[in-house]
Structure formats: C-alpha cells, structure tokens
Amino acid sequence: MYVAIMGYGVVGSGVAEVLAKNHHSITKKSMQSELELKYILDIRDFPGDPNEKLMIKDFNIILNDDDVKVVVETMGGLHPAFEFVSACLKAGKSVVSSNKELVAAKGDELLKIAEEKNVNFLFEASVGGGIPIIRPLSQCLAANEIYEIYGILNGTTNFILTKMINEGLDFATVLRMAQENGYAEKDPTADIEGHDACRKICILASLIYGKHVYPDWVHTEGITKIDLADVEYAKNWGGVIKLIACAKEVDGEKLYAVVSPALVANTSQLSSVDDVFNAILVKGDATGDVVFYGRGAGKLPTASAIVADVIDCCRHTKEKKFFGWESCNENFVIDYLDAETSLYIRAKAEHPEDAVAEIQKTFGNVTLLSRKDAPAGEIAFVTDTDTERALRTKLDTLHILEPLSVLRIANC
Amino acid sequence: MYVAIMGYGVVGSGVAEVLAKNHHSITKKSMQSELELKYILDIRDFPGDPNEKLMIKDFNIILNDDDVKVVVETMGGLHPAFEFVSACLKAGKSVVSSNKELVAAKGDELLKIAEEKNVNFLFEASVGGGIPIIRPLSQCLAANEIYEIYGILNGTTNFILTKMINEGLDFATVLRMAQENGYAEKDPTADIEGHDACRKICILASLIYGKHVYPDWVHTEGITKIDLADVEYAKNWGGVIKLIACAKEVDGEKLYAVVSPALVANTSQLSSVDDVFNAILVKGDATGDVVFYGRGAGKLPTASAIVADVIDCCRHTKEKKFFGWESCNENFVIDYLDAETSLYIRAKAEHPEDAVAEIQKTFGNVTLLSRKDAPAGEIAFVTDTDTERALRTKLDTLHILEPLSVLRIANC
Known part of the structure; x- marks a missing residue:
C-alpha cells in the first residue's frame, strides 16, 4: 500500500518522520504487507532532506498513480487544498487531512464525495492535534x-x-x-x-x-x-x-x-x-x-493523529468508516443572544454606591466582586441566569455605568 | 439484527435502558434497518419489569438462535461467564463484555476464538466505565x-x-x-x-x-x-x-x-x-x-460504552476489529523491586536528630517533610531515585528508624 503526502511543512514532515520511526509497528497495525511513503508534494525544494528523493511538484503524479491509495493533506488553507482533496477522493483514493479550515468550510461536500466513491475522508488531526476526539x-x-x-x-x-x-x-x-x-x-x-x-x-x-x-x-x-x-x-x-x-x-x-x-x-x-x-x-x-x-498542536502529536487515520484507511479499504454530516442552512444555529447565560460585568461608575443600588434594582440578585487596589469607581459583578439579550438590554438601561468588560460564565 | 443480554444486574439493565432510550439514533448508527433486544438471560425473576417478556433462564436459547448476532455479557465473575462467552463466540456471535475479571483472566483465549471465528470480542466498558479508552x-x-x-x-x-x-x-x-x-x-x-x-x-x-x-x-x-x-x-x-x-x-x-x-x-x-x-x-x-x-463506573456510563461496542459489532459483521494480544509467560513482567522509583517514608525514631543525620548518610539527598502537631519522634522524607530494592535495603539497615509507612512517588 502506498501513501503520498501533500504539503511538507511542520506537520507534513512530522507525518514522514512518524511513518519512518514506527514503521514496523505501523505496518503491522495497518494489516498490510507493506506501507510505504511514495511521494511528497511541495512547491519548495528541500535539498539534503532525508526524503528528498520522494519530492515532486506536480499533483497529477499522485492523482494518476493508482498504487497510491491514501493521500495525506497537510498543506493548510482552502485552495488548492480543496481542489486536490476532492480530485483524490473522486479518483477513489482515501484522504486524511489535518486542515481544519478545509474541513470546517467544505466538510459536507468532501464527505459526500467520499461516500459516493466509497472511500474514506478522515480528519482526526484537525481538532485537538494529538488528542483522540x-x-x-x-x-x-x-x-x-x-x-x-x-x-x-x-x-x-x-x-x-x-x-x-x-x-x-x-x-x-x-x-x-x-x-x-x-x-x-x-x-x-x-x-x-x-x-x-x-x-x-x-x-x-x-x-x-x-x-x-x-x-x-x-x-x-x-x-x-x-x-x-x-x-x-x-x-x-x-x-x-x-x-x-x-x-x-x-x-x-x-x-x-x-x-x-x-x-x-x-x-x-x-x-x-x-x-x-x-x-x-x-x-x-x-x-x-x-x-x-x-x-x-505540534509536529509529532498532530502527525501521530494523521498516521492513526492512515492506518485506519489501510484497514478499511473496502469500507467507508461511518461518520459524516449533511449540508444544512443557517437557521440551524440560533442567535446567541437568545440563549441563557449569566454574565460577568466590569464597569466604571462615578457614584459607586448609587450604582450598586441601581444594579441590584435592575438585575436582581448579583454577586459583587472585589479586588485589591481597584481604582475608585470600578465595579464588577456576576448576574444570575437570563437570556443574553435580556441581560444586555438591562445593562444598556443602566446609564449610571460605563461598561468596560462583559464576559460569559461558562457552565462547564 | 438481534441482540441478547446475559445478566440483568445494574449494568445489564442499563444496557436495556440505553438501547430503548436512544433507540432511533443507535439503530441509525449501527447501519442496520433494525436493532432489537431479543432476550435477557438471568436466573432471577423480575416481575413487573418493562422487559419481563424478554426474560429467559436457559442460555441455550440464545446460543441456538442464529438471529442473535451480538451478545452482551454483564454477568460478572469468571464462571459461567467464560463458558457462555466462549460458546457464543464459537457459534459465530460477536460478544461485548464489561467483565474485567473475565477479560483480565481469559482475554487471550477469548480473543483467539474470536479471531478464528471472524467475529468480534469487544470490552470497552471493562476499563474506565464510560471513558473511551x-x-x-x-x-x-x-x-x-x-x-x-x-x-x-x-x-x-x-x-x-x-x-x-x-x-x-x-x-x-x-x-x-x-x-x-x-x-x-x-x-x-x-x-x-x-x-x-x-x-x-x-x-x-x-x-x-x-x-x-x-x-x-x-x-x-x-x-x-x-x-x-x-x-x-x-x-x-x-x-x-x-x-x-x-x-x-x-x-x-x-x-x-x-x-x-x-x-x-x-x-x-x-x-x-x-x-x-x-x-x-x-x-x-x-x-x-x-x-x-x-x-x-455507574449504570449508564458503563452501559453507554457497551452499547457503543454493540453498534460497532453491527457495523462490522463481516470484519473482525483489529485488536488483540498473544499469550505470554511471566518473565514478561519484571520484579517491581528492580525498577527505579523514589520513595516517601514515614518512620518513628527515638532520637530524631541522630536519625536525620543517619538518613542523610544512608540515602544521600532527601527531602525532609514536616506537618503541624506531628508526634515527637516522627520523621518523614522523600528519597532520590534508585531501584526500589536498593532503597528498601538501605531502609532496612537504618535500625535507628521504625518505618510506619512507605509509598512510591508516581512520576505522572
């Protein structure tokens, strides 16, 4: 089984390194008699690099080589990554990508092509680097x-x-x-x-x-x-x-x-x-x-996630891994202002005592915060839960305050 | 696709609950037109239980029903769990188990049968409950x-x-x-x-x-x-x-x-x-x-890990998931005394000042610890790294100390 890498930057060179370093165990786990890196595509030259002999500049060499069944995309950016990845999938090659920009912008399209062609499009490395997620x-x-x-x-x-x-x-x-x-x-x-x-x-x-x-x-x-x-x-x-x-x-x-x-x-x-x-x-x-x-992030953690995906592609050449998602429209995501949250608010007030009374009148129950050496007139508090819109509307009505900072409380 | 559960205790009933509760999405993910619980094996009676109709007491009903392709083992203990699981695997059924005693004692044998029969023996729930590991x-x-x-x-x-x-x-x-x-x-x-x-x-x-x-x-x-x-x-x-x-x-x-x-x-x-x-x-x-x-641990976390394995079995009916291990002999594990560690030691000494000098003479560099209201003559310290054998031998020579507690320092 042959593999190609597109993009020989930090992550791409890490993939080559992990494939070489743990070659024996990776080949065994991939359930192939051999797992070999055949090409590395990059527009740059890498004189003296241990992989110099594998370097190519023409994408079509990968696309037209039927022995290359798995292609690793570590170029980053949307173009030409999208064109290259979709061409590989259409040619019946599985693709492994670490490119979060590509997956976030074009995941639905690429997963659809992969499904039609019964190949895999995997991207464990696109989120959380070396963390399996x-x-x-x-x-x-x-x-x-x-x-x-x-x-x-x-x-x-x-x-x-x-x-x-x-x-x-x-x-x-x-x-x-x-x-x-x-x-x-x-x-x-x-x-x-x-x-x-x-x-x-x-x-x-x-x-x-x-x-x-x-x-x-x-x-x-x-x-x-x-x-x-x-x-x-x-x-x-x-x-x-x-x-x-x-x-x-x-x-x-x-x-x-x-x-x-x-x-x-x-x-x-x-x-x-x-x-x-x-x-x-x-x-x-x-x-x-x-x-x-x-x-x-980092060269080897990200590379290790990519190589795990490569192993998975090798082991499931005749079967698409189940996962994917459908296209959908913007209505799926609600306006964040309509969701419930509580807010941390730091503000300036010319008359802090009056301001505290006004805050409590407007927001009801709040947790007042303090800090050492706070400048005169600085007030900070955490509100109870309400829709963010309601909380911000209330803050807008509090003319006695000049807001300096508003942050959400994460309920995690 | 039909599933059976062996053992209707906390975890087994949790599996039935998760299968029922998230039935629609689980069936979809299993890539089967239907995923149905057919039998629950338990020697006890459960009058009034929502699954009462599925209850059976004879293991052979499961074994001889060719429609049951996946069997969940949540009985615990070694016997008859081992006999039931190996019989199911030999009959070409995949088995999912949460039974760490069984996997730790008989994993190699059961994985070998699974491999020979080209079925799956999965046990995500046996370690870490609901944590994917x-x-x-x-x-x-x-x-x-x-x-x-x-x-x-x-x-x-x-x-x-x-x-x-x-x-x-x-x-x-x-x-x-x-x-x-x-x-x-x-x-x-x-x-x-x-x-x-x-x-x-x-x-x-x-x-x-x-x-x-x-x-x-x-x-x-x-x-x-x-x-x-x-x-x-x-x-x-x-x-x-x-x-x-x-x-x-x-x-x-x-x-x-x-x-x-x-x-x-x-x-x-x-x-x-x-x-x-x-x-x-x-x-x-x-x-x-x-x-x-x-x-x-816990009913639903463990059950969720089991059901994830069931889904995986359903999706890979014609393919054994790659993982497993070989039998081996005891020499594989070294004597723990031969490994390097550092130790925390708490001891009693009649003459603490002399003891500290002796400790430093014997162990070289140590970190002395203190605590409020320690009883007179109590000494606690952490050694540098050496083999555990060397450290314990040194401690044995320190007749001025009466050891009360010896703990390893985990380097994690």
Missing part, C-alpha cells in the same frame, strides 16, 4: 445523545491566558513572548481572534449533530480585550478566564454555538488545562462528563 | 509507541482518598460512608485491596504491549493502611495520595506493572481527579501526554 465522538460515545460540548481548542490563546493568570503579565507582553517562543504566529489573528477555535468547534458540532455548521454562523470573540483586572476578578470569583468554544443542542433541533473568553469555575476540569494544552469536555446523556486532554 | 488506545494512538500509562482506575478508592484528603476523615470512617452511599460494596476487598484496579491495568497493558498480562504477575497494594498523617505529609510535599495503576515498557521488551497508593504531585493532571471519577494518562512517543477523564 473525532473517533471517540463518532464511535465510543455513539450510544449517547451528546447535549453539550465545551473545548479549550487553541493552544496559543491558552498559553497567553495562562501566563496572564499565573504571572500577572498583560496581553501584549505575553503575545510577544508567545511569538518569540514559536507558540504564536507572526500574524496571530486566527488564534487570538478565536477563528481557529471557531473552525474546530464547527467540526465537532457538525460531527455530533450531523449537520454542517459553518464558521460564519458562530458568534466568535477573541481574547485581545482581556484585561488583568478581569483576570483578578475571575480569581476572586473562584475561577479563571479561558477561551471557550461551546456547542449545545437547543430544544432537540437547533444549535447554540459560541466562541468567546469566559469565566470557568475552579471546580471545572477545564480550569486546570494550562499552557498550550487543549481539552474537550463532552456531556452525554448516558456517560455524563467525559474529558479528553492533551497537546492540541 | 480501549478504542482510542488501539486506534487513535496506533501511530505511537506508548511507553507509560498511569491510571486512577477505581472509583471507590478514589472516593475514599478524596474524602480523606479534603475532609480529614480517616479510612475506616470514609469506607463506612462509601458503603452507605453505595459507592462501596458490602465486601469492599476487591476495591480497597487494589484487585479491581489491577485487573484493569492488566487489560490496558495487554492491549498496548500485545501480550497477556495476568493479574497475579502484578504487584498490588491496597489503600487500607493509608493514614491521615501520610495524607498531610503528601499535602506539604505538594501533592496528594492516589491509588495509581501503572504500566511501563522496560528496555523495549519487558514490562513494569504495579498497583499501589502513591504520591502524585499537584502539577499532574491526575492530582485533580476526585471522587468517583477515573482518569488514564497515556504517554506516547509522538503524542506526548494524553489524558482521558470521566465516570469509571
């Missing part, structure tokens, strides 16, 4: 109705928030550190604005609920506005601020999905997920809370 | 060489230790509470002496290393001797005491496996696994640390 969700928890899923799905933002929490450093400083360490890209937008986490929760939600959820439909907030004052209030409330990606079933037929920084209580298993680690909390009707924890 | 280990982490695994695998002992740690109650008191709550059996031996955790680590080790590891080969200590003094010293050391089941590859060809209470540092993900929850930490060469967390 796609397969456990689709197989091990198959007897459950999963009603909620909460994830810390982006290592870069979790590293930044952890440093802010543990070392009291501000966002800009930590972002610079993360860039210097290689934990953040030069252009960190996709991470810090929540887009990366959004793509991943879309993939998980699509898988669980059987309908393709597009990133555009999911309300997404990044962590750029998180202030050390919020970090401190969260601590005194009994929790931490994490970038939480959440998807919940609503009334059995609709979906609530939001990505945003949120307060997580210290009693939650997600509160102790630090640094670049990721974790996913799944709530099923039979199984209760299940948490998956591990490295959400 | 068997399938992720055999599939998702297949590209890894797994070199270490640490588990909190028994909910009863974890509940007891959590109460001792958080509420300062002694072992006997908490055991009584656990029995009153139904978290511990009337005869709690299998739990508190570590036998249950031992069976589970045997199953995980067999799966990972491909060779059957029998419970008899694994050095096992329970938690009955854990004193509140040890709990306090562990806290001051920066950790907690957990019943840890551990398996490690040694020199690429042998296995170290031990079940015992051990000190776990607060920085470990396993340190925050409280109450009846279980967790399994897997260290792979590519993926790094991965943790699986959830309810390790």
